[in-house]
Amino acid sequence: MKRTLLSTLILSLLTSVAGAADNAATPGAPAHPVSGIDTQYIDQSVRAQDDFFTYLNGKWLKTTEIPSDRSSWGTFIKLREDTTPQLRGIIEADQKDTHKKAGSDAQKIGDLYTSFMDEKKVEALGTRPLAGELQRIRALKDKKGIPALVAHLSMIGVATPYGIGVAQDAKESTKYAAYVRQGGLGMPDRDYYLKLDDKRMADTRAKYERHVANILGLAGDKDAAAKARAIVAFETELAKAQWTKVELRDPNKSYNKTAVARLGELTPGYDxxxxLAAAGVGNKVDYVIVGQPSYLSGLDRILADTDLATIKSYFEWQLLREYAPYLSKAFVDENFDFYGKTLTGVTENRPRWKIGVSVVEGALGEALGREYVAQYFPPERKARMEELVKNVLAAYKESIDGLDWMGADTKKEAQAKLARFTPKIGYPSQWRDYTKLAIKRDDLVGNVERAATFAYNRNLNKLGKPIDRVEWGMTPQTVNAYYNSRMNEIVFPAAILQPPFFNAQADDAVNYGAIGAVIGHEIGHGFDDKGSQSDGEGNLRNWWTEQDQTRFKAKTDMLVKQYDAFSPLEGYNVNGALTLGENIGDNSGLAIAYKAYKISLHGQPAPVIDGLTGDQRFFMGFAQVWRSKMRDAAQIQQVKTDPHSPGQFRANGTLRNQAAFYEAFGIKEGDKMYLKPEERVTIW
Structure with a gap:
């Protein structure tokens, strides 16, 4: 499965770790490097030994306001904001290009954006573009027609109670398989439906019901309030049957290979x-992998107990919810009122042009990315990143050999997996072909439907074909990175390969602390509590001795306990079990990056820049990457749904476990950043 660094991270560096014998510097390294540290934001009223995150970023935290159209602000979001105007320039150039060919990527990019930006036409159409889809739902005569309706709605991007998709078989990674997974909620997580003892959750649920009624009312429903109550009650039953996000983290528990002929045992009342036949996979597979068997059985019961009218209303709601951003202003505003204001605390919607850029990215991401790379990603940046990834992998290799808690047999397996890692940097070696996607200049909803259908069919058509090993799960303009366990690959898009993650003018220390730790983080996912259950071929397989597995779990249990104690907001704590994989990635990634940095010095002392030692700049480079602020509503959503810890704990929580950090900043017993040596967690 794909594992990302953030809800939006990563980049490139300079000098070689395993350098040449003559210790030559990496070509392109600055002759007079700067520190790369934003010392302007240091808050001297806070001791580094008590709260390093606030010490380094305190003045920024005090003076920075979250933009009104954002739920959070920080290094990741700012970089995304810096990239968006660049993408707009590319899109508008395609829009104005009078020589572009019909059917070309440029035509599709320009016309899709035009269809979205034509507010006058969108306003005049109202819900008419959805008339056919609404009629399809209303024409449902009995529950036997639900499978076909679910398949169709899924194809055009609408949420349904279960999803059928295609991915590598987690235990036979050389072939594709069909997966069936839970879904269908309109709020972010089951807790929003079930935690009614939490006043904030109860209030959000009440606002959600009003929102459902408002959307149905805008579509002309005269009985919207009653239908909204029934819809929320139906979704609540789905939530009760669903697995928690912590349960979903167990890849073996979520792997339930089931013969198609025996699916009826899970859902005797639902065909x-x-x-599968309606979804287009019925005659292509003889088995499926069921993610949550108990949920399917629960869904079978829920559908049997729910009247057809409510089920139809639910599907209408999900259709309108998905397409509200592409309808008239009344729908756009109502959609934003709940999903923006209520759920994330944002007070103002983004400018329409920014949303339009996102629409183009969602439908034609690689076509846009190809132009972005040509203009904004110099070839030398990719070369530097390739060198850095090689160096951090080398540091991991050395680290595994030196582990005192892992035996020889498990080390051999770990090294075999490490040797098979595949890095992908910047952009795909083979670009996606959008020939079969039709885009019309005057048909926004149709464009969105066709784009969703194109993506659906592209995924479905993988069945029976060789694994596409050059495919990317992110576009080059995405400010993020990920690890995919089934491909055993680490992927770093072009857009993240810029400051503050990689600073071409800076000394190596800050780059190793920033991008080096990010690379180490992604590699670390291959050896976290989930990734460590897959081998170098990408197959779920236990390659651990029982003794080493016990030792590993003891360490990860300590990490869970550490992060459980962190609270970004009164009454809401970090979920150490949910965030365990990312916390392992952060802690391991920083430790390995530090080793890589030390190797890169070839035994020579690091220069002192701006009065800061190399080790100090290394750790400061790491902590400044996590500079961020978040609105309360968005913070609640994060701790409930996001496998990443809040930024301040990704910084402080990780640093407290690094022995070299204690030496660099004189951390001693009694300081708030201090952990006793036996309480510090060192894994890789």
């Missing part, structure tokens, strides 16, 4: 064979 899953018909569902």
């Amino acid at each position: 899953m064979k018909a569902a």
Whole structure:
């Protein structure tokens, strides 16, 4: 499965770790490097030994306001904001290009954006573009027609109670398989439906019901309030049957290979064979992998107990919810009122042009990315990143050999997996072909439907074909990175390969602390509590001795306990079990990056720049990457749904476990950043 560094991270560096014998510097390194540290934001009223995150970023935290159209602000979001105007320039150039060919990527990019930006036409159309889809739902005569309706709605991007998709078989990674997984909620997580003892959750649920009624009312429903109550009650039943996000982190528990002929044992009252056939996979597979068997059985019961009218209303709601951003202003505003204001605390919607850029990215991401790379990603940046990834992998290799808690047999397996890691940097070696996607200049909703259908069919058509090993799960303009366990690959898009993650003018220390730790983080996902359950071929397989597995779990249990104690907001703590994989990635990534940095010095002392030692700049480079602020509503959503810890704990929580950090900043017993040596967690 794909594992990302953030809800939006990563980049490139300079000098070689395993350098040449003559210790030559990496070509392109600055002759007079700067520190790369934003010392202007240091708050001297805070001791580094008590709260390093606030010490380094305190003045920024005090003076920075979160933009009104953002739920949070920090290094990641700012970089995304800096990239968006660049993408707009590319899109508008395609829009104005009078020589572009019909059917070309440029035509599609320009016309899709035009269809979204034509507010006058969108306003005049109202819900008419959805008339056919609404009629399809209303024409449902009995529950036997639900599988076909679910398949169609899924194809055009609408949320349904379960999803059928294609991915590598987690235990036979050389082939694609069909997966069936839980879904269908309109709020971010089951807790929003079930935690009614939490006043904030109860209030959000009440606002959600009003929102559902408002959207149905805008579509002309005269009985919207009653239908909204029934819809929320239906979704609440789905939430009760769903697995928690912590349960979903167990890849073996979520792997339930089931013969198509035996699916009826899970859903005796619901024809899953018909569902597979309608989805387009029925005659292509003899088995599926069920993610949550108990949920499917629960869904079978829920559908049997729910009247057809409510089920139809639910599907209408999900259709309108998905397409509200592409309808008239009344729908756009109502959609933003709940999903923006209520759920994230944002007070103002983004400018329409920014949303339009996102629409183009969602439908034609690699086509846009190809132009972005040509203009904004110099070839030398990719070369430097390739060198850095090689160096951090070398540091991991050395680290594994030196582990005192892992035995020889498990080390051999770990090294075999490490040797098979595949890095992908900047952009795909083979660009996606959008020939079959039709885009029309005057048909926004149709464009969105066709783009969703194109993506659906592209995924479906993988069945029976060789694994596409050059495919990317992110576009080059995405400010993020990820690890994919089934491909055993680490992927770093072009857009993240810029400051503050990589600073071409800076000394090596800050770059190793920033991008080096990010690279180490992604590699670390291959050896976290989930990734460590897959081997170098990408197959779920236990390659651990029982003794080493016990030792590993003891360390990860300590990490869970550490992060459980962190609270970004009164009454809401970090979920150490949910965030465990990312916390392992952060802690391991920084430790390995530090080793890589030391190797890169070839035994020579690091220069002192701006009065800061190399080790100090290394750790400061790491902590400044996590500079961020978040609105309360968005913070609640994060701790409930996001496998990443809040930024301040990704910084402080990680640093407290690094022995070299204690030496660099004189951390001693009694300081708030201090942990006793036996309480510090060192894994890789």
